[in-house]
Amino acid sequence: NAGVTQTPKFQVLKTGQSxxxxxxxxxxxxxxxxxxxxxxxxxxxxxxxxxxxxxDQGEVPNGYNVSRSTTEDFPLRLLSxxxxxxxxxxxxxxxxxxxxxxxxxxxxxx
Amino acid sequence: xxxxxxxxxxxxxxxxxxxxxxxxxxxxxYGLYWYKQKYGEGLIFLMMLQKGxxxxxHEKITAKLDEKKQQxxxxxxxxxxxxxxxxLCGVLGAQKLVFGQGTRLTINP
Numbered sequence: 001n002a003g004v005t006q007t008p009k010f011q012v013l014k015t016g017q018s019x020x021x022x023x024x025x026x027x028x029x030x031x032x033x034x035x036x037x038x039x040x041x042x043x044x045x046x047x048x049x050x051x052x053x054x055x056d057q058g059e060v061p062n063g064y065n066v067s068r069s070t071t072e073d074f075p076l077r078l079l080s081x082x083x084x085x086x087x088x089x090x091x092x093x094x095x096x097x098x099x100x101x102x103x104x105x106x107x108x109x110x
Numbered sequence: 111x112x113x114x115x116x117x118x119x120x121x122x123x124x125x126x127x128x129x130x131x132x133x134x135x136x137x138x139x140y141g142l143y144w145y146k147q148k149y150g151e152g153l154i155f156l157m158m159l160q161k162g163x164x165x166x167x168h169e170k171i172t173a174k175l176d177e178k179k180q181q182x183x184x185x186x187x188x189x190x191x192x193x194x195x196x197x198l199c200g201v202l203g204a205q206k207l208v209f210g211q212g213t214r215l216t217i218n219p
Contacts, residue, residue, distance in 0.1 A: 004152075033206065042198070042211040058206060090152060092207070098143060099200075099207060101153040 003027070006091050006102035013081040013109045021076040021105050023091030031094040032074040036060065036087040037104075043090065049074055081109045112137045114199055114210035122216045128187050131213045133199030135180040142182045143200040143207065144173050153198065156184075191217050 007022045025032065033048035035058075045058030049068040063085060065077040074093075078085060086109045091102040113136040123129050133142065141160045145153040157166045162177030170187045186193055194217045200207040 006152075040211060042209045043207075045206040048206060092153075098155060098158055099153075100155070101145075103152040 004091055004093055004100050004102035006089075006105050008105060009103065010106050011108070013078070013107065015081060015083060015109060017081050018077070018079050019081065021078075021089055021091075021107070023074045023076065023102060024072050025074075025091075025093040025100070026072065027093060027095055027100065028071060029093035029095045029100075030071065032068070033058070033092050033094075034064070034066065034074070034076045035090045035092065037090060038087050046076065046089075078107075083109045085109050112201055112203055112208055114201060114208060116197075116199060116210035116213045118213060119211065120214045120216075122218060123189055125190060125217050125219050126188055128185065129189055129215070130186075131184045131197050131215070133182045133184070133210050135201065137180065139175060139177050139180050139182065139201065141202060142175055143202075144182070144184055145198045145200065147196040147198065147212075149195075156197075186215075189215075189217050191219065193217055 004025045030051045034046040035043040037043045044060050046064050047066040049055045052068050052071050055066050055068055089105045092099045115134050117132045143158050144156040146156055147153050157173045159175035165174045172185045175182045196212045196214050198209050198212045200209045
């Protein structure tokens with residue numbers, strides 16, 4: 001099925017560890033983005049990309065890096081995880097008919 | 111920047127009852143998305159409203175856009191357990207979706 005695939009679904013990290021959240025879409029969407037969802041704060045944009053080779057910061061970019069080498073993939077990197085990055089992360093792509101979201105990655109940093 | 115406020119933040123209803131969720135914008139609404147989220151799952155697109163006065167329905171869910179009130183409402187008729195989840199409204203900002211904080215809906219049997 002066409003859509004946005006996120007991996008892993010769950011992850012526990014120790015403070016200071018690094019990891020990459022993967023996001024892939026097969027709809028040939030140019031626009032992709034990463035959000036984090038925290039209780040009482042809704043979804044907040046971390047980074048976004050309007051096409052391969054182009055990325056930009058959202059509302060809460062600190063502590064996260066992204067790259068967009070292909071149209072399909074938009075990985076989110078945590079360089080040195082902190083407890084404040086405990087959250088649910090969603091990747092989304094945007095096409096003509098609107099946004100399609102992945103199923104999310106639940107990350108806990110201890 | 112545009113902000114969305116949803117009300118209520120939490121709602122518990124008896125199965126079979128009707129309910130309404132509101133989404134109020136701090137600025138003029140030119141279009142609005144409604145999404146639903148179940149625990150452990152992604153956001154599922156429900157509807158997109160593109161102009162004032164527009165009303166759309168899907169199964170037992172109806173959404174309306176009142177541009178004068180800068181508000182959208184989501185109405186569920188004869189609620190079922192499958193309607194339980196978090197409902198989010200969103201608008202297109204500059205290069206991003208701006209979301210309300212969400213309404214958590216619980217359906218009691």
